[in-house]
Amino acid sequence: MSTDVQVAAPDNTMQSAARAMADIDAGFLPVAQDDRLIGIVTDRDIAIRGVAAGRPPETSIREVMSEEVRYCFAVEDSDTVLDNMSDIQVRRLPVVDREKKLVGIVSITDLASDGDGRRAGKALGDIARPSAQHSQAV
Secondary structure, eight states, X not given: OBOOOOOBOTTSBHHHHHHXXXXXXXSEEEEEETTEEEEEEEHHIXXXXXXXXXXXXXXXXXXXXXXXXXXXXXXXXXXXXXXXXXXXXXXXXXEEOTTOOEEEEEEHHHHHHTSOHHHHHHHHHHHHSOOSTTOOOO
């Protein structure tokens, strides 16, 4: 897991979030307010819900972020996290402690390099299967 996590505020703009993602070479930022995780913004959220919908770069992240936050706990083993990622079809998850404070981000790549590559490959296949679950059609 990565513990050096950049967090966006809901009032940050799409442009600032995109710039932050470019700076850290990531496509995902947790969104927090008052130390509480309230959403996730991805490069896809910005592209589909923002740019494709005609929103200007000054649009707040709150308007394009995903409010349904999926996460895992720091104490969970990698098999459980991989199964969870497969089930909910995501490539990365915020990691929280028992008090639900953000402590890091875990990605499918982290899990593939730290364990059974075949298991991570199967999980990635499940994550990539077609589904309306994450559709962002405009």
